[in-house]
Amino acid sequence: MATDILMPALSPTMTEGKIARWLKKEGDKVSSGDVIAEIETDKATMEVEAVDEGVLGRILVPEGTEGVAVNAPIAVLVADGESVPEAGGAAQSAGPSAAPEKVEAAAESATASKPAAAPVALSAPEPEKDWGETSEITVREALRDAMALEMRRDPDVFLIGEEVGQYQGAYKVSQGLLDEFGEGRVIDMPITEHGFTGMATGAALTGLRPIVEFMTMNFSMQAIDHIINSAAKTLYMSGGQMGCPIVFRAPNGAASRVGAQHSQCYASWYGHVPGLKVVAPWSAADAKGLLRAAIRDPNPVIVLENEMLYGHKFQCPVDEDFILPIGKAKIERPGKDVTLVGFSISVGTAMAAADILAEQGIDAEVINLRSIRPLDIATIVESVKKTSRLVTVEEGWPFAGIGAEIVMQIIEHAFDWLDAPPVRVAGVDVPMPFAANLEKLALPQPDWVVDAVRKLV
């Protein structure tokens, strides 16, 4: 049976090429793998191998011809002893030429009917659930309690990282966990972030639920490929077959006097990635409730903690079942004149600014984001509808930061309610300096927020 040999596509971008040379002539026998021609593509001169066996019956496109379209018949292959059909192309082509056209048609229809992105639910936020009795604990204790409670609840949960076991945690967050759960579930790692993050991610792909502690989030950059390419994308790349229930937690942002490489906020970095959830607790209740939710979540969750907050005490519900939803912000302080939005340590900055503003007769509403991704834009929109003014506060750099994202979404959803341009208060756009005075100048202070608000009202 005669078969057309078609002009092959030899690169992802090739649409046409030149037949540089025929290496077989009419009447030659060819078998699978034989080089029959050389073709110049948009990238290089490449050899074309025969796929089927037979005799080269007729060359349809002579060598030297340029601009030969991909999928055009260039020769006819016949069985040994078979005559070559007259008039060009054979009846039976090496593949139905209709298929690529169908693909193009389908692609066009896909473009035409491109589904709109899922609409943002802008219904009024539900009030915070009342969990009853509270007691004062530190953020550090809250994080440890969250891990202990979840490890008791689910034997598939384990903690892995540098100094999490015998050392009791580089920042003492995992204190006591080794004693309770043993070295099978509180697993000390050598200083090898790329390796152990990949290992934990692989274990999560099988359904285990690792909590990966980085000594600080800065070191997660050694492992960022696994966080993004392996953990966040595998569910999508597998068509929903293979999820990755894993938590990556670490102190994030500036600590105190530790210099540029150890003082950086990753909210914007990780918040950028579909397939990840990102939470950033401020209070002890945030820390406990959000970390528990992160551990139970079937997706990869980044928990951005803050070293400066570890020793702070807050009231936290004592209820054994206390947990917070990921994706819900909290109004920490209601107000009517301006909306201040912060996360992690910047919530404290905003609260301090609100106190100063109150003395000046300005009633600020403070929103604690709690979750960076998904972002609870509905709560911010409701607040802006009331205050008509917005100031975002973060320690990260302003360029493509969380403030930039919030402001853009407010422009999309609440532009008509704004009485003044929104303002970002952010870390200064420089690597973190070491000197005490310079470091203070680089990080948002309550005064910066007050000054920003004073310009708006």
Add this chain to the structure above:
Amino acid sequence: MADTPTSNLAAGRNDPSLDTEGLKRAFHDMLLIRRFEERAGQLYGMGLIGGFCHLYIGQEAVVVGVQMALKEGDKIITSYRDHGQMIAAGMDPRGVMAELTGRATGYSRGKGGSMHMFSREKNFYGGHGIVGAQVALGIGLAFANKYRGTDEVSMTYFGEGASNQGQVYESFNLAALHKLPCVFVIENNRYGMGTSVERSSAASQHLWRNGEPWGIPGKQVDGMDVSAVNAATREAVAYCRAGNGPYLLEMSTYRYRGHSMSDPAKYRQRSEVDEIRQKHDPIDHVRSQLLASGVEEAELKAVEDGIKAVVADATEFAKTSPEPDPAELYTDVLVEA
């Protein structure tokens, strides 16, 4: 360490580990991969497969010999040159081909492509496009086996090119430190894209010794001989199942085709490829072994015809299946809790 690293290259061709029935299965599986890949190359040339497409032709003895040494529950992970692993693991050629053409019926519903397919059912954990990343993930599969207290092993494949990545050595250390049941399989096909192993590794003659600093036993294996691959893998797997920790196999193999489809092949001589095809082809080798042991030519022809039909069916399925529904764009980003 119980096992002194050795090379069994010399012994390779005569290794008797596969009997006639085993060789028949190997012949079938290797030929299925070969024919599948040839067809994939053809579909690429016709524009039905886009983007990257890394063919496994020439290396078939590696995955087939390894697979025949595994048991149910053992886990497999590899790089972007993954079609052979998937077919050897028993994944449906229809679903693999349909993923190559980006159709809704593909293993990843058209969202993964050539480099990203997975099967929980067959314990195939991908299909990874970042060179070397699958090695750290692979020890994670082994970690999970150990955490759950099973005797299953993780077969972690990577190329000799990936063997220069830092995380490979981090993984060697972690696997040895925690005695993880992981068989590292270096598929040394001599070229990382267009760079020969001699030009990329200072240890090019003995990658099987790369685990020595961590006490990981290693073996160099004739990766063009399915029996030798099978015998070495059995030994490695037994070592891991017994709780001794990881094992390293270097499979000396060869890829006939380019790195990907747009490979100008200027880095090696055509005669080098022809020499291996003609004298060391893994499928020809098994075919002559089977004929020598008294199997009839007609029986092998029947196997070939059966494979031809399977590949033709997979191709038709892949061509005629619908593309993913546009709404699929937004699904599978997150698991809804």
